[in-house]
Amino acid sequence: MKNRIKILGLMACGISMTGCSSxxxxxxxxxxxxxxIGLISLLFLGLARYSxxxxxxxxxxxxFNANAAQLQQTRKWMPLDKTAPFSLTKVQFGLWTVIISSVYIYLSLIKGDCAVGTINxxxxxxxxxxxxxxxxxxxxxxxxxxxxxxxxxxxxxQGFFVDILSDDNGISLHRFQNFAWTIIAITVYLYKVSEIRTGCELPELSDTLLALTGISSATYLTLKSQENSPPAQQIPQSAPESQPAAPAPAAAPQLVS
Structure with missing residues (x-):
């Protein structure tokens, strides 16, 4: 792991130096x-892959081991990746952290002074x-x-996209729509960054897009809470109530001589 981090660091330095000198x-x-920006991106990709x-x-x-053995039986022709599946929410949070921090650095050092701007x-x-x-x-x-x-x-x-888009029943709609709105928001955000010529004001997205992104995340969380619902518990059958004992027959009257 240490050797991989060193390699990533050297790659970041090499890319940044060659890109700037050319x-x-x-x-x-x-x-x-x-x-x-290159260092942050490479570190994120390296940690995402190897941690x-x-x-x-x-x-x-x-x-986990039982599921791995079952998957290996159905996919004998390909090696099984015995690592934990990717998380949709962690992927989204990590992507936006890298994007917003990189955009801030880019605008602050190249386009203007972000300290004089208003809260974005x-x-x-x-x-x-x-x-x-x-x-x-x-x-x-x-x-x-x-x-x-x-x-x-x-x-x-089972692969990046299969992991983040699947629940217990396979590819699910609520995960797909949440992922789709994330891609839409990232695309619009980066496009607005590319249009900035001077100044250090981070791009503003429309209230409609922000509201749709929030609704998408809320819908995802609501349905995610039901993905691993426990099986319905059966109501235990109570023992049959004991029937009251039948009254004993009255004794026949005896004649007194």
């Missing part, structure tokens, strides 16, 4: 900005939405672990 007119601000930074937590190792509503709302989604998702997962539920997260990774 373009005339770059000053120290450009070099610092692109170096820091549990954006993966779900395994709560039952025995169930969009950045705060986006970080609030996905930070809150990540916290709520973690609480849901912890409650399921405490209830000893059979969680679909206790299954080896």
């Amino acid at each position: 373009i005339a007119g770059y000053d120290d601000r450009h070099i610092i900005a692109y170096s820091v 549990n930074l954006i993966r779900d937590e395994i709560s039952d190792l025995a169930a 509503k969009t950045a705060l709302v986006l970080m609030g939405i996905f930070a809150g989604t990540a916290v709520a998702s973690t609480i849901i997962d912890k409650n399921e672990m405490n209830d000893n539920r059979d969680r679909h997260q206790n299954t080896p990774s």
Whole structure:
């Protein structure tokens, strides 16, 4: 793991140095900005690949191994990746952290001074939405672990997109729509960044897009809480009530002689 981190660090330095030296007119601000952005991006990708930074937590190792053996039986022609599946909420939170921090560095060092700008509503709302989604998702997962539920997260990774879009029944609509709105918001946000010529004001998204993103996350959390619902408990049958004993027949009267 240490060797991989060193390699990633060297790659970040090499990319930033070669990229800056090939373009005339770059000053120290450009070099610092692109170096820091490259380092943040490479560290995130490296940790995402080789650690549990954006993966779900395994709560039952025995169930994980059993599911791994079952998957290996159905996929004998390909090696099985015995790592935890990727988490949709952690992926979203990590992506927005990298994007907003990189945009801030880019605008602050290259386009203007961010210290003189006003508070950016969009950045705060986006970080609030996905930070809150990540916290709520973690609480849901912890409650399921405490209830000893059979969680679909206790299954080896089947690929990035399959992991983040699947629940216990396969690819699910509520996960897909949440992922789709995340891609839409990221695309619009980065497009608005590309249009900034001067100044350090982070781009503002429309209230409609922010509201749709928030609704999408709320819908996802509501349905996620039901993904690993416990099986319906059967009402125990009570023992049949004892029937009252039948009264004893009256004794026949005896004649006195």
